[in-house]
Amino acid sequence: MIERFSTEASRLEAFSDGVIAVIITIMVLDMRPPAGTNLHDLAAVARPFGAYLLSFVFVGIYWNNHHHMLRATSGIDGLVMWANLNLLFWLSLVPFATLWIGAHPASSGPAATYAALLLVLAISYELLALALIRVNGRDSDFAQAATGSVKGRISLVVYLIALIGAFFMPVASEALFVVVAIIWLVPDRRFERVIVTKTK
Amino acid sequence: MIERFSTEASRLEAFSDGVIAVIITIMVLDMRPPAGTNLHDLAAVARPFGAYLLSFVFVGIYWNNHHHMLRATSGIDGLVMWANLNLLFWLSLVPFATLWIGAHPASSGPAATYAALLLVLAISYELLALALIRVNGRDSDFAQAATGSVKGRISLVVYLIALIGAFFMPVASEALFVVVAIIWLVPDRRFERVIVTKTK
Amino acid sequence: MIERFSTEASRLEAFSDGVIAVIITIMVLDMRPPAGTNLHDLAAVARPFGAYLLSFVFVGIYWNNHHHMLRATSGIDGLVMWANLNLLFWLSLVPFATLWIGAHPASSGPAATYAALLLVLAISYELLALALIRVNGRDSDFAQAATGSVKGRISLVVYLIALIGAFFMPVASEALFVVVAIIWLVPDRRFERVIVTKTK
Amino acid sequence: MIERFSTEASRLEAFSDGVIAVIITIMVLDMRPPAGTNLHDLAAVARPFGAYLLSFVFVGIYWNNHHHMLRATSGIDGLVMWANLNLLFWLSLVPFATLWIGAHPASSGPAATYAALLLVLAISYELLALALIRVNGRDSDFAQAATGSVKGRISLVVYLIALIGAFFMPVASEALFVVVAIIWLVPDRRFERVIVTKTK
Numbered sequence: 001m002i003e004r005f006s007t008e009a010s011r012l013e014a015f016s017d018g019v020i021a022v023i024i025t026i027m028v029l030d031m032r033p034p035a036g037t038n039l040h041d042l043a044a045v046a047r048p049f050g051a052y053l054l055s056f057v058f059v060g061i062y063w064n065n066h067h068h069m070l071r072a073t074s075g076i077d078g079l080v081m082w083a084n085l086n087l088l089f090w091l092s093l094v095p096f097a098t099l100w101i102g103a104h105p106a107s108s109g110p111a112a113t114y115a116a117l118l119l120v121l122a123i124s125y126e127l128l129a130l131a132l133i134r135v136n137g138r139d140s141d142f143a144q145a146a147t148g149s150v151k152g153r154i155s156l157v158v159y160l161i162a163l164i165g166a167f168f169m170p171v172a173s174e175a176l177f178v179v180v181a182i183i184w185l186v187p188d189r190r191f192e193r194v195i196v197t198k199t200k
Numbered sequence: 201m202i203e204r205f206s207t208e209a210s211r212l213e214a215f216s217d218g219v220i221a222v223i224i225t226i227m228v229l230d231m232r233p234p235a236g237t238n239l240h241d242l243a244a245v246a247r248p249f250g251a252y253l254l255s256f257v258f259v260g261i262y263w264n265n266h267h268h269m270l271r272a273t274s275g276i277d278g279l280v281m282w283a284n285l286n287l288l289f290w291l292s293l294v295p296f297a298t299l300w301i302g303a304h305p306a307s308s309g310p311a312a313t314y315a316a317l318l319l320v321l322a323i324s325y326e327l328l329a330l331a332l333i334r335v336n337g338r339d340s341d342f343a344q345a346a347t348g349s350v351k352g353r354i355s356l357v358v359y360l361i362a363l364i365g366a367f368f369m370p371v372a373s374e375a376l377f378v379v380v381a382i383i384w385l386v387p388d389r390r391f392e393r394v395i396v397t398k399t400k
Numbered sequence: 401m402i403e404r405f406s407t408e409a410s411r412l413e414a415f416s417d418g419v420i421a422v423i424i425t426i427m428v429l430d431m432r433p434p435a436g437t438n439l440h441d442l443a444a445v446a447r448p449f450g451a452y453l454l455s456f457v458f459v460g461i462y463w464n465n466h467h468h469m470l471r472a473t474s475g476i477d478g479l480v481m482w483a484n485l486n487l488l489f490w491l492s493l494v495p496f497a498t499l500w501i502g503a504h505p506a507s508s509g510p511a512a513t514y515a516a517l518l519l520v521l522a523i524s525y526e527l528l529a530l531a532l533i534r535v536n537g538r539d540s541d542f543a544q545a546a547t548g549s550v551k552g553r554i555s556l557v558v559y560l561i562a563l564i565g566a567f568f569m570p571v572a573s574e575a576l577f578v579v580v581a582i583i584w585l586v587p588d589r590r591f592e593r594v595i596v597t598k599t600k
Numbered sequence: 601m602i603e604r605f606s607t608e609a610s611r612l613e614a615f616s617d618g619v620i621a622v623i624i625t626i627m628v629l630d631m632r633p634p635a636g637t638n639l640h641d642l643a644a645v646a647r648p649f650g651a652y653l654l655s656f657v658f659v660g661i662y663w664n665n666h667h668h669m670l671r672a673t674s675g676i677d678g679l680v681m682w683a684n685l686n687l688l689f690w691l692s693l694v695p696f697a698t699l700w701i702g703a704h705p706a707s708s709g710p711a712a713t714y715a716a717l718l719l720v721l722a723i724s725y726e727l728l729a730l731a732l733i734r735v736n737g738r739d740s741d742f743a744q745a746a747t748g749s750v751k752g753r754i755s756l757v758v759y760l761i762a763l764i765g766a767f768f769m770p771v772a773s774e775a776l777f778v779v780v781a782i783i784w785l786v787p788d789r790r791f792e793r794v795i796v797t798k799t800k
Binding site: 034 | 611615618619621622623626681682688692693696697700704709712
Binding site for chain 1: 228
């Protein structure tokens, strides 16, 4: 039975990887080369480039943590599949939000939208974790690993501050996005521990 | 021999997953950020967003059910490969229909096209099921699971009503699309039962 | 050693599937919905749609035959990898040729380009077959299956006729494309026989 | 433990393959068919086509070598994942640089940007190799295979020359790109030897 579940989880992972690979790559389609031919003409794409880099890191972080979480689970069910599709849906909106913030940096609308999207993404990720805990059981190693992330809680608070702050000082919100990205660059050690224990 | 068939089925699944992952993601490329920079400027993309959300759910449903059906089959053949490509072809037209209905909600042309596409998709899915039943045998567990879906029949009727209704009251057709999406959000339990029986 | 080769072949297959999945799907991005909102406004996309359908079938045929051929091989080498990348390169130009012929049906330039691309694709496929025969050995079952395709030779001749004919009567060339597509819709039985023999 | 690492490496490979498959394919979206319908109208896309072909070869080379390197490693860790994402990020900028150089050949800005991107890609690849050597151990077969590439060092020097030369004679830099592409067309034999040793 566990065998079957693992196969299911690995296919969910493969499909998610496909969607994330497309998301992370099509964003670059919105970065158009400058009309001029001098190196300093690249200054015109500096802001879209910054937005693209930031979003690439965020999507990369989600891919990384999603990967560790799905590897640690002993199975999936229908609810997990929908929680996962929900996460993918919001991830697929990252190119849209990136394009807007890249075209208009330091503007409240795009900054607030970007903050709101990061907030919804974080909540969707937690919902997926909850759905997976339900499958693994509340007393499982997985449940222990998946609950109580200090980083996750800090991020949620920062996203909220960035969302509200966007209406007063959008540049500060944008700085907060960069800070959170740096905090998350280290992958989630919690699940790595579970995997190591399982393979021992 | 069954071994070989399973590998074949899993590769068909992998290719289909790749195509569906691209389809579900490129739709978002058609949602362009507003020219303004205020949060209320997002109102301009509310309708394309609604159309995108609806299509994301429909493609997600097809991915989910396609996944359960291919997991339950004991093999595939050339006819299955073409029935599957046929389904993928119509799925690939979803971004086109979504773009049109998103740009012109409550218009008969786009609503009728969307309804017709859903109808053709449902028929293509049934044709794939028939091709798979031929491989598994009429007396197989698979055949039992794949025939007689009440949900499937109701959907066909609703799509037909939505198609005809689009010429009189397109908004009603659009409401029907949402209703069918909600009905299908629960995955098809029939195939789950077959898989469980097989792995026992 | 054979084990290692099989894994290599399956990874080549997975990468090729990814590229083909993207090719077959992004073509639809070039089909823009009509400006009007009546069903008969769809007439404006009838020609791009026809071109898309034709190209979808051709790419689907290549995917199908490529799949059967790679499944039948006992291994790959560096030359196979480049022969495969060469085939993928020309396949990636299908969206370009499709867009041009869809926008200007019955014109010599687009029809000749489409014919030339089909010709180069057929040659590239044969080159890949030759590279694979080199790996499997000239006396292998694979070599027997991979040489002497009547269908393949007929196609080459038809593509040549279509290429020359495009400068005199482009519509006739376009009719020939449809004829070849229909001929190829049945997958290549030659490799299926080899696979069955191997798994026995 | 090694088992687990191999699975991890194969998933990293699958995700990278997905991203590279999208990168290599979406570049073609930027090649628009000519407005005219004569064969000689294709002359207008000769330069974008040349740029596309060159970039296809470079991305193909990275895919090929990346593949051989990941196959040879006995495992991965968090640092490898980020080094890999870093490489994918710069690869994802290839379509951007290709579009610019294709639209303005023989211009210093695009040629310098293309040279700089190739330089950063080469460095990112070496960083990934270093991260993988750290996992495999300094005395491993992998480390021996991964260090001391003459080809790699020559490329770095050529990219630097092309970068500086772009400001004086951009056409010469473009010729250098073609030369390096030809040098790299033969896959890296170093890792093939390690794999063969391992499977013996």
